[in-house]
Amino acid sequence: MVRGGFPAPAPAYGRGMARFPLSPFSPAFWRSPLRGPWLTSVLGVVLLGGITVLFVTGLVSYAAYNPNLAPVNDKTPDKGILGFYLFSWPTSPHWLYRLNQGVHVTLGITLIPVLLAKLWSVVPKLFTLPPARSLAHALERISLLLLVGGALFEFVTGVLNVQLDYIFPGSFYALHFYGAWVFFAAFVVHAVLKTPMALRNLRQLREEKSELTPAAPAEPTVSRRGALWFVGGGSLLLFGTTVGQNFDGALRRTALLAPHGGAEPGSGPGGFQINKTAAYAGIREAETNEEAWRLVVVGRDGRTVRLGRADLLAMPLHSVALPIACVEGWSTSDQWWRGVRLRDLAALVGHDEDPPDVLVESLQRRGAFRRAALRANQVADSRSLLALFVNGEDLTPDHGYPARIIVPAAPGVLNTKWVARMTFGDL
Amino acid sequence: MRRPRLTLGSPLQLLLLVSSFALAGYAGVRLMEGDWFEVALWFVGAAILHDLVLLPLYGAADQALLGGFEAAGQRRWVSYVRVPAALSLLLLLVWFPLISGRVADRYASATGLSAEGFLARWLLITAVLFGGSAVLLVLRWRRLRRAAKERPPAVH
Incomplete structure (x- = not known):
């Protein structure tokens, strides 16, 4: 639809021009009759809402890691003022992270066709001449590079990360977080400058001409409404083949192409x-069996206790139904975990009242979160367990046997598996 | 009257843009802390690759498709091929790492899931998309034929 493939009536533009111009800098080059202020405005308003939700859920997910608590949780130690809003991540409602991250990833994937359509609808503006009418216009065009580059950078890194395709140049957390702020800086100014016009375009009954209106439109093959249905259909298709990875059983099977469908x-x-999995994390049976494995718990004034699995089983055991919810935008429904309360372990090493923060270390040798910190409010929650069983049986090796952390509303990676050491105390 | 070639433009716009650049700069310095060149390449490269490669490519493919339908005098039916093709390619674009199998080893070893089914499922979805479109096309033709039979040809 970019350019007509057959002779069109010569546009009344320019002198001695070819019957259809080859240069994209010529307005007559862009012939799709679909382009115009109405289509761009509809897509823009959808993205205004959608990207705002993506940004907010992204910031919330960042806060869920409690990056201010301890260096081990913080993949972006130079964040400076960008972490201004950070707060102690709560433990209720227990599905909070599951919902937040399900929305972030599923919505992001659903918006891809809208983003592509929006970029298609405005591409002629990339080639406008003169390149800048004023200083403000020149700066706006530079800002658009940040906007378009930033949007694509965020969507591409996100889509690659959920598929475990780590080809981006650096740590996902830093790239996606700082990239989001660069993008958002350009997004806000774009929204402020363009939203009033977009809303005007949508309110008007008859479309006015703009620089997006093709100078020499080709004969349409589809209406603008049809084109919008097409974009919506693409979104619906992606949504329908992704959202199921947040549920178990038959619903998960509907997520035909999503990584955890x-x-x-x-x-x-x-x-x-x-x-x-245990194999991926480098966990060997020789270090997790009853004879070899001991949990080291360190507390007040260096008080240290070593516990075998049998010692833990002798402690009061509690059950709780909690999900696993991953930053990658998939989750399980509630599983039944059974184990020792974190606050009981804190009490064992001298923190009888007001349990403090805890640093949890895993047996795993690699992985960004083989050491992770939990905040005092998470330790104090009576649903936070060092789980030994799940759904009535011993944990499987892949779910963290002999013992794993499970904390309500915490991101999956903070529910450390194959726990070897817990150090209670203010971090 | 002499006027400067480049005017300032709207002062409000200028203020907003400079403020936006300052924030983008603050985050950008942190974004490029590691391999600044590669990060910048990804950032700018994404925009260039999309605007100057991907978009012209699918635009040209669409034109070629339309041209083919026009040559056959079937212009009005082009969307029955265009829509399933675009949707199928959209899925391929988004899930390329899984469908192509380029992350198969890491995926299978990390998640304990089979990396096998993605290509097959994408092909089946593609089959359903094109097949569904064919069914719609047949229904449409039948409706048109019935309408043509019921009405005298002079009416349309």
């Missing part, structure tokens, strides 16, 4: 979604 990784009590 389709079948569960196994059957039985431990047959639910896994972020990183």
